[in-house]
Amino acid sequence: MPxxxxxxxxxxxxRSLLILASRDVxxxxxxxxxxxxxxxxRQARVRVAGVAGTAAAAGLAAxxxxxxxxxxxxxxxxxxxxxxxxxxxxxxxxxxxLPPHPTASSSPAGLGGAGAPATELATAxxxxxxxxxxAAASAPRPGGRYVILAEHAVTIEPNGGSNPPxxxxxxxxxxxxxQTGADVEYQDITVTGGDPDGDDVPPRVLTGPAxxxxxxxxxxxxxxxxxxxxxxxxxxxxxxxxxAGQTADDLVFEEATQLLWQPHVGPxxxxxxYRVLAATPGxxxxxxxxxxxxxxxxxISRFDAGIDETPETFEDPATGTTLESAWDGPxxxxxxxxxxxxxxxxVIPPDPYK
Amino acid sequence: MDRKQERxxxxxxxxSGDALLRLAMLLTSDRGLGEDACQETLHRLAARWSKVxxxxxxxxxxxxxxxxxQARARERRPAQVELxxxxxxxxxxxxxxVAAVEVRPVLLAALRALAxxxxxxxxxxxxxxxxxxxxxxxxxxxxxxxxxxxxxxMALLRQQPGISGLLTATDPDxxxxxxxxxxxxPATGTSPVTAAGAAAGLNAATDTSAVxxxxxxxxxxx
Numbered sequence: 001m002p003x004x005x006x007x008x009x010x011x012x013x014x015r016s017l018l019i020l021a022s023r024d025v026x027x028x029x030x031x032x033x034x035x036x037x038x039x040x041x042r043q044a045r046v047r048v049a050g051v052a053g054t055a056a057a058a059g060l061a062a063x064x065x066x067x068x069x070x071x072x073x074x075x076x077x078x079x080x081x082x083x084x085x086x087x088x089x090x091x092x093x094x095x096x097x098l099p100p101h102p103t104a105s106s107s108p109a110g111l112g113g114a115g116a117p118a119t120e121l122a123t124a125x126x127x128x129x130x131x132x133x134x135a136a137a138s139a140p141r142p143g144g145r146y147v148i149l150a151e152h153a154v155t156i157e158p159n160g161g162s163n164p165p166x167x168x169x170x171x172x173x174x175x176x177x178x179q180t181g182a183d184v185e186y187q188d189i190t191v192t193g194g195d196p197d198g199d200d201v202p203p204r205v206l207t208g209p210a211x212x213x214x215x216x217x218x219x220x221x222x223x224x225x226x227x228x229x230x231x232x233x234x235x236x237x238x239x240x241x242x243x244a245g246q247t248a249d250d251l252v253f254e255e256a257t258q259l260l261w262q263p264h265v266g267p268x269x270x271x272x273x274y275r276v277l278a279a280t281p282g283x284x285x286x287x288x289x290x291x292x293x294x295x296x297x298x299x300i301s302r303f304d305a306g307i308d309e310t311p312e313t314f315e316d317p318a319t320g321t322t323l324e325s326a327w328d329g330p331x332x333x334x335x336x337x338x339x340x341x342x343x344x345x346x347v348i349p350p351d352p353y354k
Numbered sequence: 355m356d357r358k359q360e361r362x363x364x365x366x367x368x369x370s371g372d373a374l375l376r377l378a379m380l381l382t383s384d385r386g387l388g389e390d391a392c393q394e395t396l397h398r399l400a401a402r403w404s405k406v407x408x409x410x411x412x413x414x415x416x417x418x419x420x421x422x423x424q425a426r427a428r429e430r431r432p433a434q435v436e437l438x439x440x441x442x443x444x445x446x447x448x449x450x451x452v453a454a455v456e457v458r459p460v461l462l463a464a465l466r467a468l469a470x471x472x473x474x475x476x477x478x479x480x481x482x483x484x485x486x487x488x489x490x491x492x493x494x495x496x497x498x499x500x501x502x503x504x505x506x507x508m509a510l511l512r513q514q515p516g517i518s519g520l521l522t523a524t525d526p527d528x529x530x531x532x533x534x535x536x537x538x539x540p541a542t543g544t545s546p547v548t549a550a551g552a553a554a555g556l557n558a559a560t561d562t563s564a565v566x567x568x569x570x571x572x573x574x575x576x
Contacts, residue, residue, distance in 0.1 A: 008512065009517055009518070011508070018380060020457045021380075022454070025376050025388075031396065035396045038397060
């Protein structure tokens with residue numbers, strides 16, 4: 001109950017209180033840039049539809065694999081950081097709690113080249129070969145037109161100085177139509193007054209445009225010879241809006257790992273993608289690690305100087321399937337997407353939020 | 355987005371991002387949840403940027419959907435959602451902090467006592483300066499329901515602990531408070547502190563609501 005002498009809450013002073021309570025709240029610096037970077041990564045995933053579409057092009061002759069000239073591999077993190085923005089430890093308790101594991105790296109000159117110690121090179125090759133074999137031996141793609149994906153996303157960005165980092169953490173459910181390449185979205189409220197046709201939009205399942213994700217048929221048409229596949233990946237990477245400093249190997253790694261992320265890639269193509277990665281200079285491989293959900297994993301990463309980030313992918317060593325896709329950026333920037341579950345179904349499932 | 359669109363997006367966030375975050379915080383009645391909702395809104399907006407003709411109105415519609423969507427997701431998957439603790443440090447506008455950090459916890463707690471629809475009506479009506487018909491459109495309810503909901507919400511807020519104390523301890527007179535929320539300067543991020551500034555802010559809000567009338571974007575959940 002109001003105090004005896006206190007003014008009563010009315011529309012006027014409520015408005016003022018609402019303003020008072022929020023006027024010091026402001027977006028963290030660089031928010032727009034962070035959103036744009038994340039959007040670029042999403043676009044990179046969509047772009048693999050183009051990879052699949054162009055894979056069968058006649059011009060992709062086998063045997064054009066030319067490893068990039070070997071140079072010193074960049075450090076996994078920028079060497080110098082501004083004092084005001086110290087590097088943030090990667091917030092992955094499950095992964096970091098593991099004992100230190102030596103990083104194995106493919107050679108800067110690719111398979112058979114000089115650069116990395118022979119033992120590390122051998123370890124990287126063995127790990128990628130193991131993944132390739134595991135993928136090849138895995139069960140064929142399950143029946144069912146739709147892939148239902150439960151994903152978990154984490155983005156953590158430094159916020160300048162000693163401020164706590166900005167975090168975005170959340171789960172989503174997405175559906176891929178493997179026949180049309182459309183993504184299925186869910187709308188769970190009624191939208192009125194905003195429809196260009198003048199009709200209200202009731203709660204329903206909405207199907208996005210076809211072709212935003214590779215179809216199963218497109219994926220099955222991809223070459224599985226490592227050289228031809230690399231050429232297809234590189235051709236697509238060059239067509240995309242690449243950053244100025246990205247090399248051919250940067251593009252191949254990016255396209256290959258984004259393709260691995262697609263849950264309906266078949267065993268043969270998945271095995272071939274690991275062989276491409278094994279032939280790509282500068283790829284780091286860590287075995288015996290865990291992903292951010294604590295699942296046993298093999299980590300594959302490669303520093304990309306063109307975008308100043310280290311894309312990473314965590315693969316299930318038993319099946320060769322992808323568990324997690326992540327990026328490490330400068331100054332502690334961090335982003336990851338994890339598959340919590342992947343299942344195939346013959347019908348679009350009901351809205352998971354209802 | 356191409357480079358030109360990215361620049362346009364950056365300009366939009368610079369000009370409207372703070373207002374969007376404040377609205378998100380009040381709609382969720384939690385600063386951390388509001389930051390999450392605002393970020394998700396910006397991500398969804400960026401994903402459709404090339405097709406959006408009225409980003410301000412479109413962002414508000416997305417935000418409303420996101421607030422509802424995330425609340426339902428939290429109910430269904432509480433174990434998967436970890437939320438950053440609300441924080442009040444690190445703010446660049448020290449002159450605004452004292453009043454804000456005193457008012458905010460009490461006011462947000464009071465808002466949390468409202469049902470989601472009541473909270474949405476109160477925030478959209480008295481903070482975002484939306485008309486009853488606009489709110490009815492956005493929430494998909496009848497205009498009469500908006501009026502009744504606002505009245506019930508106001509009555510509930512009057513009963514919340516600390517509200518009357520806030521009115522006594524602060525000077526929430528619009529003639530002296532900083533007023534504008536949507537009128538905050540994008541260049542400095544600071545709010546004008548004059549009644550004229552407050553009026554300018556209200557005008558800005560009115561302009562935005564007018565823009566909402568022409569919104570032709572369809573909102574979909576990602």
